[in-house]
Amino acid sequence: MHPAPSVILFTTLSGLGFGLLAFLGLGMPGSTGWVAFAFFAIAYGLAVGGLLASTFHLGHPERALKAFTQWRSSWLSREAWVSVAALLVMGLYGAGRVFLGAHWAPLGLLGAALSLATVLTTSMIYTQLKTVPRWNTALTPILFLTFSLAGGALLAGQIDIARVLLAVAAAAQLAWWVRGDGAFEKSGTTLASATGLGPIGTPRAFEPPHTGPNYLTREMIFVVGRAHAKLLRLVAAILAFAAPLVLLSLPFSHGLAALAVLGHLAGVFVSRWLFFAEAEHVVGLYYGKR
């Protein structure tokens, strides 16, 4: 699949932002006043910035409000509802923390749940697609949620929790890669089933419908950079998990913590790029490609 920068930015930044909002909603840290303001500003900057970035890949962003109508069938529509609900509830809760020094625990808990539900709906947009076997697994929501929680704990300064969650997220990432590498073969979809010509013999794509690329080949059959996938996986794992874990084990300083956050962010970017670039859509079979 084509790794659109707007979608990678969106899933990375808003995943991290909603992860931080979840920890803030649970009162970790339970700071008030200007300190709380800084935390909430970072969380909203990431979450809203990511959501805004996602509208850049729309053909008609001026019609985006229509996306709230089909929540009964569409995960994208559900994501729109849940993200707005999370931002509103956490806004109210955050206002209490910043301006009144109040910790309305039930509201914070609700906001935390909605923040994580937003990440879940985002992941379900990809998980639901049977056409992309690498994404079509329960491991995808686990991947998105553990990344969001690990990044959120890191940003919230919850060092002990972050250590555990970073390890869990790394394990989820590893499991997702291992399963994903055999997913297309296991799906059972082949050129023979795509064309129905299997009973006659072994089909081979002989001539494409046209000499140039088209929307389908540009959008679904992205092969650039797959050659370096293994190296990029190593880079992602080191930046997103190994580097922050090492930095967190050193004596605490704000500089090192910032470095851990930046490393994690860069690693998640690389991982998310691979999430799209490595994903093969079954329509590629019709073009004799993967």
Place this chain on the structure above:
Amino acid sequence: MTLLPDRTEKKLGLVIDLDTCVGCHACVVSCKGWNTENYGAPLSDQDPYGADPSGTFLNRVHSYEVQPETGPAQLIHFPKSCLHCDDAPCATVCPTGASYKRVEDGIVLVNEADCIGCGLCAWACPYGAREMDAAEKVMKKCTLCVDRIYNDNLPEEDRVPACVRTCPSGARHFGDLGDPDSDVSQLVAARGGMDLMPELGTKPVNKYLPPRPKDGLDRDIDVLAPWLAPVAEDPKGFLGWLDRALGKIDGKTTGGR
């Protein structure tokens, strides 16, 4: 409304005969023509006369080589467009309600005024039936020529999809696949019509008729071979002179010497 109807009154669709299709792409051209000049946003082209042309098509013809276990390979031309699936994954993922499946005839359509151009429906379709138009930024797909089949302004023989009307080899058939007595349903039953990617559970309405088995010869020889044997082993006259002259240069001759 992107929720799929429990059932549709009709299942209008196409039956495509892979045995008959000659791969002329006439259906591709007539589809592009009709759907550019009529309903909805035109099917645009980008850089059509330049070095990197591309464009929006609702119907494309692939060609596949199939190698049986024994005997020569077969070439099969394979037109592909929207299959108007009963369980259309493209409709349910749509966040705006722009994509929907009609209750009255089962046609899957896009209301372009509601489309935000997110492209998720194209990701959800396993068949590559949906293409985002690069000029209008809305999703385009086969409408089964909904503006032809019910159009009283057209002569009756033209009230079929443009691809069906234009096919010179009669490889495309249009009708109600929900009615077991319809011509298309009987054709599917007689010829063993099949679904594409049945394992994905999309339940396509359109069916493909597999190529019929090829004739096989009893013997492994060409029956015309005895009559095609060379009648003159030694070239004579001008050809003989030419053969000898050239043979002095490259050392080869056609004749016996």
